[in-house]
Amino acid sequence: MNEEHSKALYDRALSVMPGGVNSAVRAAIEPYPFFIAKGDGGHVVDADGNRYIDWVMGLGPLLLGHDLPEPVAAAVQRHASRGPMYGTPTEVEVELAEFVVRHVPSVEKIRFVNSGTEATVSAVRLARGYTGRNAIVIMQGGYHGAQESTLVEGDAQGAHPSSAGIPQSFAEHTIPVPFNDEETVRAVFEERGEEIAAVMTEPVLANYGIVHPEEGYLECLRELTAEYGSLLIFDEVITGFRVGGLGCAQSRFGVTPDLTTFGKVIGGGFPVGAVGGRAEIVGELAPAGPVFQAGTFSGHPVTMAAGLETLRFAAENDVYDHVNDLGDQLREGLTELLADRAPEYTVVGTDSLFKLIFTREGPDPKSHEEQCVSGCRQESTCPRYDHCPKTGADVRRSETDRWRRLFWGEMKARGIFLSQNGFESQFVSYGHTEADVERTLAAYEEAL
Numbered sequence: 109m110n111e112e113h114s115k116a117l118y119d120r121a122l123s124v125m126p127g128g129v130n131s132a133v134r135a136a137i138e139p140y141p142f143f144i145a146k147g148d149g150g151h152v153v154d155a156d157g158n159r160y161i162d163w164v165m166g167l168g169p170l171l172l173g174h175d176l177p178e179p180v181a182a183a184v185q186r187h188a189s190r191g192p193m194y195g196t197p198t199e200v201e202v203e204l205a206e207f208v209v210r211h212v213p214s215v216e217k218i219r220f221v222n223s224g225t226e227a228t229v230s231a232v233r234l235a236r237g238y239t240g241r242n243a244i245v246i247m248q249g250g251y252h253g254a255q256e257s258t259l260v261e262g263d264a265q266g267a268h269p270s271s272a273g274i275p276q277s278f279a280e281h282t283i284p285v286p287f288n289d290e291e292t293v294r295a296v297f298e299e300r301g302e303e304i305a306a307v308m309t310e311p312v313l314a315n316y317g318i319v320h321p322e323e324g325y326l327e328c329l330r331e332l333t334a335e336y337g338s339l340l341i342f343d344e345v346i347t348g349f350r351v352g353g354l355g356c357a358q359s360r361f362g363v364t365p366d367l368t369t370f371g372k373v374i375g376g377g378f379p380v381g382a383v384g385g386r387a388e389i390v391g392e393l394a395p396a397g398p399v400f401q402a403g404t405f406s407g408h409p410v411t412m413a414a415g416l417e418t419l420r421f422a423a424e425n426d427v428y429d430h431v432n433d434l435g436d437q438l439r440e441g442l443t444e445l446l447a448d449r450a451p452e453y454t455v456v457g458t459d460s461l462f463k464l465i466f467t468r469e470g471p472d473p474k475s476h477e478e479q480c481v482s483g484c485r486q487e488s489t490c491p492r493y494d495h496c497p498k499t500g501a502d503v504r505r506s507e508t509d510r511w512r513r514l515f516w517g518e519m520k521a522r523g524i525f526l527s528q529n530g531f532e533s534q535f536v537s538y539g540h541t542e543a544d545v546e547r548t549l550a551a552y553e554e555a556l
């Protein structure tokens with residue numbers, strides 16, 4: 109595979125950008141990332157003309173794939189040519205807000221911002237302002253963007269910053285707990301419940317695994333937070349408008365948080381974030397309330413138009429049926445392959461999310477037929493139940509080096525672009541086809 113152009117571009121990039129990239133994870137591709145020239149449906153073409161089936165999809169935003177359907181493309185161009193932004197309100201942001209309020213159970217009011225990080229920063233500040241408390245409970249292995257309160261490692265006994273540049277005193281307000289572990293979170297509330305402003309979690313850990321919640325876990329978080337006067341924040345930056353369709357993961361699991369953060373899909377491929385929730389809480393944001401929040405680009409007309417037309421297109425077409433159906437085909441196909449190739453590995457994901465985790469142990473391969481067929485659901489009756497990852501730590505114990513350093517390159521050599529490491533989810537889009545799924549499964553079969 110010729111990669112001369114990507115190599116030369118990376119050489120130039122290293123001279124002028126830290127690590128040669130503008131977002132840390134992009135440099136995980138070794139020896140150097142390939143530079144993309146253009147997208148095409150479910151594919152990308154790199155700077156040297158190599159074509160890949162793209163299961164990264166911008167790391168989540170591109171629900172419709174790389175070719176924006178006509179109404180989305182037209183709305184983007186219309187709004188871009190009109191200004192493109194003003195620093196005053198526009199109709200399209202009201203329309204997108206109304207759309208989200210209509211479809212997502214927890215959202216009565218919403219504030220749009222410019223990234224998922226900004227959304228979770230705002231949600232944490234809002235929860236602290238509303239409750240008058242400081243502590244935030246998060247999940248080990250959860251990801252909430254590049255923000256001070258959540259770039260934290262450790263456990264309930266002690267947390268420290270996971271990045272240079274964050275004061276230890278900030279980390280003292282963050283309490284990391286293992287996902288799917290009711291006992292630990294109950295103990296944390298018994299000890300410090302009156303200090304806890306919020307529990308913030310992805311409903312499905314999608315940046316570290318993918319880890320599905322065990323039955324009753326999200327309900328447990330809902331009950332505990334309500335009992336102690338803390339807020340429950342679902343970070344739906346990935347799951348929003350992917351898992352559970354237009355109702356998001358909260359409608360799938362039937363658990364309604366107080367606040368929800370959005371990003372990725374809700375901007376239709378343009379920079380976006382949002383925090384929504386109960387009117388009484390979101391109404392605490394400035395200028396309605398005392399919690400300051402503002403942004404020059406917030407509610408940008410081009411982004412709002414792209415998001416609105418993307419979601420309308422999904423509402424009026426078979427988008428979720430298509431992506432979830434291909435997701436099932438991928439997960440079922442992988443489960444099938446593993447039976448004789450690598451019975452210790454775990455297929456994870458739901459709806460249009462999928463991933464193969466290189467777990468080190470599995471059940472008797474003969475029990476294959478009784479396993480969760482379309483991605484791990486943490487079913488206690490599944491023969492894999494004792495082996496499938498339930499926490500971030502379980503995922504970390506998998507063969508992440510083999511995944512990233514050997515397997516990823518084998519797939520790339522076969523024209524399949526998977527997410528850059530053994531942790532992050534892969535995404536099906538409306539631009540993908542059954543032929544893409546078949547080619548991808550054939551590549552897995554060879555590479556495993």
Ligand SMILES: *Cc1c(COP(=O)(O)O)cnc(C)c1O
Nearest residue numbers: 223224225251252253343345346
């Ligand atoms: C991507 C992501 C973020 C951060 O969003 P950015 O737009 O990259 O700042 C936050 N939370 C979750 C769950 C994410 O997946």
